[in-house]
Amino acid sequence: MDVFSRAGLGKVVTEKIQEVEKLQENGSFSNGLLIEDSTSGQFIPTIGSFGETASARNKEKVWNCLMNDEVRRIGVFGMGGVGKSTIMYHIDNQLVNETYNFDDVIWVTVSKAFNISKLQSEIAITLDLDLSKYEDETRRASKLHKMPSQRKRYVLILDDLWESFSLEKVGIPEPTRDNGCKLVLTTRSSEVYRRMECREIKVELLTEEETLNLFMTKAKEHQIVLAPKVKEIATKVAKECARQPFAIITIAGSMKGVNDIHKWRNALNELISSTKEIWDDDSVVFEQLKFSYSRLKDEKIQHYFLYCALYPEDHRIFREELIGYWIAKGLIVEMKSIEAMFDKGHTILDKLISTCLLESPTNINDQGQYVTMHDLIREMALKITSTNPQFMIQVGEGLVRVPYEDWSYNVERVSFVQHDRRTSF
Structure with missing residues (x-):
C-alpha cells in the first residue's frame, strides 16, 4: 500500500472515530469519557511506591x-x-x-x-x-x-x-x-x-532486601509460587538491577508469570551480557530497559511499542487515536471489521502495559482511555529508533527548519511536534 493510500485510509479511520465519538455523545455516555484529575493535574504513576x-x-x-x-x-x-x-x-x-x-x-x-x-x-x-x-x-x-x-x-x-x-x-x-x-x-x-x-x-536506592521483595512482587502473576531453583535464579536477576527501582519493575514485568528455569537462566545470561562492559549509569539503565523490550520477542509487538515514541514526552496517548494510526499505517492488517481491528489494538496495548513498557492511569475515570510512556522508556525507544527502524522526531520545530543533512533515506517514521500537536507521523 503506497503512502497516498495509507493517508486515505487514515482519513477514513479518523472519520470513523469521530462518528463513534458522536454516537457516544448522543448515547448513554452523558458523563463523558474523560475526567481530569481534580488535584494537581499531573499523571499519577501506576507503579506505586518504589519499595x-x-x-x-x-x-x-x-x-x-x-x-x-x-x-x-x-x-x-x-x-x-x-x-x-x-x-x-x-x-x-x-x-x-x-x-x-x-x-x-x-x-x-x-x-x-x-x-x-x-x-x-x-x-x-x-x-x-x-x-x-x-x-x-x-x-x-x-x-x-x-x-x-x-x-x-x-x-x-x-x-x-x-x-x-x-x-x-x-x-x-x-x-x-x-x-x-x-x-x-x-x-x-x-x-x-x-x-x-x-x-x-x-533519593537513596533500595536495599538488597527491598530490591528482592519488589522484584518478586512484580514478577509473580496470579500468586504463582516460583520453584526453589527458579527463585534462586530470579534472585540473581533481581541483583543485576542494581537496586534501581524502575529497572526492577520493568525487568520483573517482562518475566511476569514465567516459572521455567531455562527461561530464567537465559534471561540472567542476557542481562549480564548486555551490561558487563558498561560503567556509566545511564547506559546501564538503557541496556536494562532494552532487555525488557527484547523480551517482547514478537517483532510486530516491538514495532507497535516503538510507534509510541513518536508522541512527545509526558504526552497522554489516547488509545483510540493511537490504534487508529496503527490501522492507517498498516500495522494492524485488515480484519473482518473495524471493531475487530480496534479490539486487537487494545489487546496489544494491554500487553505492553502488563510488561511495564507503557503505563495506564490509576484514576478509575481515566482507565482505558489513554496510556503514557515513562521518559526513561521513551529515551530507550528513541535510541533504538535512531538505527533500525529509523524514526525522526523533532520537537517544537516546523518541517522547514529541519536541516537537509538530518534526513536519511532509511527514515521510516517522522514526527514533527508544534505546540503539543503532531503535524506528521
Missing part, C-alpha cells in the same frame, strides 16, 4: 524540609528511574489533604524540551491564566508574577528539570519566610539544584 521502606525514608526527608521554615528551595536529586516523581506525587497528595501548612500546590512537569516561554505557559495553564496574547517573555513574566501571590502560601513543584533558570525571568516570586512559599524541583543533574541554590535531598 515501601525506601520510599518512606525518602518521602520523610522531603517532608521535613517542607516543614522547615529555614528551607525555601528543595532539590530532589537522583538518577533517572529512582522514584523522584513518585515521591513527589505522594508528597503532593499529602499537601493537598493537609491544608493548614499551605494554601495551594502547583505541579508542573518540565521535561527535557525546556525553554523559558514553555515553562511560563505550563505554569500559566496550572494557574488558569491565559498568556497567549503575550509573546514577549518579560511581559509574560510580569503577568505571571502576580498570579501565585494571590494564592498566598503555595508549594511550586517543578518535576523533571534539566536546566537551571532565573526565577525572576520566568515570573516566579522568590519563596521567602514572609510569603510562606516553597519551591521543590526534581532533577537528575546535581549542577541544576546547585545553581538553583536548593537544599539537596538525594
Whole structure:
C-alpha cells in the first residue's frame, strides 16, 4: 500500500472515530469519557511506591524540609528511574489533604524540551491564566508574577528539570519566610539544584532486601509460587538491577508469570551480557530497559511499542487515536471489521502495559482511555529508533527548519511536534 493510500485510509479511520465519538455523545455516555484529575493535574504513576521502606525514608526527608521554615528551595536529586516523581506525587497528595501548612500546590512537569516561554505557559495553564496574547517573555513574566501571590502560601513543584533558570525571568516570586512559599524541583543533574541554590535531598536506592521483595512482587502473576531453583535464579536477576527501582519493575514485568528455569537462566545470561562492559549509569539503565523490550520477542509487538515514541514526552496517548494510526499505517492488517481491528489494538496495548513498557492511569475515570510512556522508556525507544527502524522526531520545530543533512533515506517514521500537536507521523 503506497503512502497516498495509507493517508486515505487514515482519513477514513479518523472519520470513523469521530462518528463513534458522536454516537457516544448522543448515547448513554452523558458523563463523558474523560475526567481530569481534580488535584494537581499531573499523571499519577501506576507503579506505586518504589519499595515501601525506601520510599518512606525518602518521602520523610522531603517532608521535613517542607516543614522547615529555614528551607525555601528543595532539590530532589537522583538518577533517572529512582522514584523522584513518585515521591513527589505522594508528597503532593499529602499537601493537598493537609491544608493548614499551605494554601495551594502547583505541579508542573518540565521535561527535557525546556525553554523559558514553555515553562511560563505550563505554569500559566496550572494557574488558569491565559498568556497567549503575550509573546514577549518579560511581559509574560510580569503577568505571571502576580498570579501565585494571590494564592498566598503555595508549594511550586517543578518535576523533571534539566536546566537551571532565573526565577525572576520566568515570573516566579522568590519563596521567602514572609510569603510562606516553597519551591521543590526534581532533577537528575546535581549542577541544576546547585545553581538553583536548593537544599539537596538525594533519593537513596533500595536495599538488597527491598530490591528482592519488589522484584518478586512484580514478577509473580496470579500468586504463582516460583520453584526453589527458579527463585534462586530470579534472585540473581533481581541483583543485576542494581537496586534501581524502575529497572526492577520493568525487568520483573517482562518475566511476569514465567516459572521455567531455562527461561530464567537465559534471561540472567542476557542481562549480564548486555551490561558487563558498561560503567556509566545511564547506559546501564538503557541496556536494562532494552532487555525488557527484547523480551517482547514478537517483532510486530516491538514495532507497535516503538510507534509510541513518536508522541512527545509526558504526552497522554489516547488509545483510540493511537490504534487508529496503527490501522492507517498498516500495522494492524485488515480484519473482518473495524471493531475487530480496534479490539486487537487494545489487546496489544494491554500487553505492553502488563510488561511495564507503557503505563495506564490509576484514576478509575481515566482507565482505558489513554496510556503514557515513562521518559526513561521513551529515551530507550528513541535510541533504538535512531538505527533500525529509523524514526525522526523533532520537537517544537516546523518541517522547514529541519536541516537537509538530518534526513536519511532509511527514515521510516517522522514526527514533527508544534505546540503539543503532531503535524506528521
